[in-house]
Amino acid sequence: MPLSTEKKFLYSRVTIIALFAGGFIFAFAGFNGFPLWYGGFVFCFWSALGMLNYSERSSIWLLHARPWFFALFYASLASTAFLADTFGLGMHLWFYPFYEGWGLLWVWLVLYPIGGLTVLELLYVLSGWFGEHLRFEEHKGTAWHRFLDVFEYIVFLSLIAAVAAGAAGIEIAITAPLTLILAMVWIPAALVKFWSHTRHPGHYATFIALTALLAAISHGLPGTIAREWVYLDAPFLALSILGLPLFVWIDWFLFTLFPLRLWLFITLHPRVR
Numbered sequence: 001m002p003l004s005t006e007k008k009f010l011y012s013r014v015t016i017i018a019l020f021a022g023g024f025i026f027a028f029a030g031f032n033g034f035p036l037w038y039g040g041f042v043f044c045f046w047s048a049l050g051m052l053n054y055s056e057r058s059s060i061w062l063l064h065a066r067p068w069f070f071a072l073f074y075a076s077l078a079s080t081a082f083l084a085d086t087f088g089l090g091m092h093l094w095f096y097p098f099y100e101g102w103g104l105l106w107v108w109l110v111l112y113p114i115g116g117l118t119v120l121e122l123l124y125v126l127s128g129w130f131g132e133h134l135r136f137e138e139h140k141g142t143a144w145h146r147f148l149d150v151f152e153y154i155v156f157l158s159l160i161a162a163v164a165a166g167a168a169g170i171e172i173a174i175t176a177p178l179t180l181i182l183a184m185v186w187i188p189a190a191l192v193k194f195w196s197h198t199r200h201p202g203h204y205a206t207f208i209a210l211t212a213l214l215a216a217i218s219h220g221l222p223g224t225i226a227r228e229w230v231y232l233d234a235p236f237l238a239l240s241i242l243g244l245p246l247f248v249w250i251d252w253f254l255f256t257l258f259p260l261r262l263w264l265f266i267t268l269h270p271r272v273r
Contacts, residue, residue, distance in 0.1 A: 045122075074117075084167075090172065116258070212253040
């Protein structure tokens, strides 16, 4: 017997509340030193936020309605995470006390991709709370927009290539500063690109910054206590803020922008729109 609309709504809300409770329990466990807290935390919060955002056609909707596109998006997140994490491990910026060898597949295939999905859903929630629902559309196609698209695309691919070279251990003394420079160029280019594709661009940059801040605090701080991952002193940007090195705050800003950049590619596809 099919469920009525009222029962579906009730069951979905009960599920969302249970998932939020699970997420807070895992976060509390992380703050109390449980070293394997992060997987449960991000899964619960991604599922809960995604269900709240279902009408906004975010990632849970994509999983349900366009599973092949979701698989492509997830694979892109996992691949990017693998390259960036391998680069960071090679630079001795962090390490994982409880993961090595095949165990790192859990980090690359589960923790990072679902963490990225959680950050994306958080951005959708924050934009909705402030009355500017996140919508992407094709830009006007002016010469300026076309130039911006090409420029951002070149910088984005160059950044990926630099990270891949660093992950492969190629000339770290060159690839490390090059990656930093490209990241600093790509961030404003990406922000302007997002602005050109956003239906209500008024405060979107604020939402992105707030999302990155909340993500760094809610994901990063419990991790420093639980030591599921351990940050080391960077050769640069070693200043700490709230117990997190400065490079970690920059990383979380990039960790907010990267899923959004990949999401922009997916959500503007004609078969998704």
